[in-house]
Amino acid sequence: MKYMLLVCGDDTADSSGMAPVEPWVEELGVERGVRLHGHRLRLPADAVTVRVRDGEVLRTDGPFAETKEYVAGYDILECATMEEAIEAAAKHPVASVGAMEVRAFWEDEDAEGEIRRLDDELTEALRERDIDRRLACYTADTEVFHPMSGLQEQGIDALRKAQEWFLSTVTGPVRREVLAFRLRVDESVAFSHGLVRIRGTFTSGEPLDSTARVTTGYRAVGDRWLIAHEHASVPFDAGIAGDEEDRS
Template identity: 80%
Template sequence: MKYMLLVCGDDTADASGMAPVEPWVEELGVERGVRLHGHRLRLPAEAVTVRVRDGEVLRTDGPFAETKEYVAGFDILDCASMEEAIEAAAKHPVATIGAMEVRAFWDDEDAEGRIRHLDAELTEAVRERDLDRAMACYAPDVEVFHPVSGLEQTGADALRKAQEQWFSALAGPADREVLDFRLRVDESVAFSHALVRLRAPLADGTTLDSVTRVTTGYRAAGDRWLIVHQHMSVPSDAGLPPAGRTGS
């Protein structure tokens, strides 16, 4: 379960004796893997408050409300329970002079399920050699590195040309089997590491049978996820098609 930790400072408090934040970040982020990310915010005096009334945009320099307490930063935590999140918040140095507001994310989406469905869709597209269906899995600004050509394709147009070359090297359906799939999802980005076995008859009369390690980066695009980065590596003796032909 993910939690937003709002770090609320107090401009009347004496922070001279406050412990440094870096050890907390090291323990929660590096050692325990509870803190996903976070950042400090500029002071309220530098804020801009925006309202729209009767179609007119009203801008006010400064915070939404005058108060001695203000949000000085935030952290995203991934904890098993609210109690664990509270324990993490209590260890934050600012808790000794200010306040920590812990709020659970509104968890009404199955991001992991959607990404796994996207990978399954890519598998079906490769099996049927359906170029349009395969390209629908990628973002327009995708960057893909193919081990066969040793080149990086930047953008959907370049990737489409590479995929066309790849499909033209096949003499029949390609079997894409995901042997291992590990996924880490954040709010708008995700990464997966997988072992993928590709088997297919080739146009030159030989047969492709190789295991590829695939690292994939995803980005949330509205209510769906798209692939924005993909890096594939294979053993040097994998028996892939000739250089210049690329795979998915």
């Protein structure tokens, strides 16, 4: 389960003897994998408070409330229990001079399930040779590197041309089989690594049977997950049509 750790500083406290934060980040993030990410925030004096009253936007320079305690930064933790998150918070150096507020994320969304269904959609769209259905899985500014052309395609229009070219080289349905799939999901981005086997028949009558290692980056867009970056690599003798010098 994910937890938001609000790092609350106290501008009246003496922090001269506070331990550095870097060892905590190293232990929780690198060694234990509990800390997913985090960042410091600018001081409250640099904040802007925004309210809307009767359709008018009201801007106030400074924090929402005058208080000696303020949110100095945040960390996103992934822990099995609240107790584990509290233990991690207690080790943060700021806990010795300020306060740490630990709050659990709402668990009402199945981001991993949505992304896996998105991958299933790629499989079905390729089998049906439905380019529009397949492109609906990508962001408008997507960047895709595929071995068919050997070039990086940027933007949905360029990706469409690449897909049209690929389908022009094969006949009949194209079978896509995911042999392995590892997924890591964060709040607004996700990455997957997998082995994908593509089988079909070239227009020349020769069989297509290629296994690619695919790395995919996803971005949450509105209420959907879409592919923002995709890189596929295959061995030179994988059975992809085209000149050898164009593949990488």
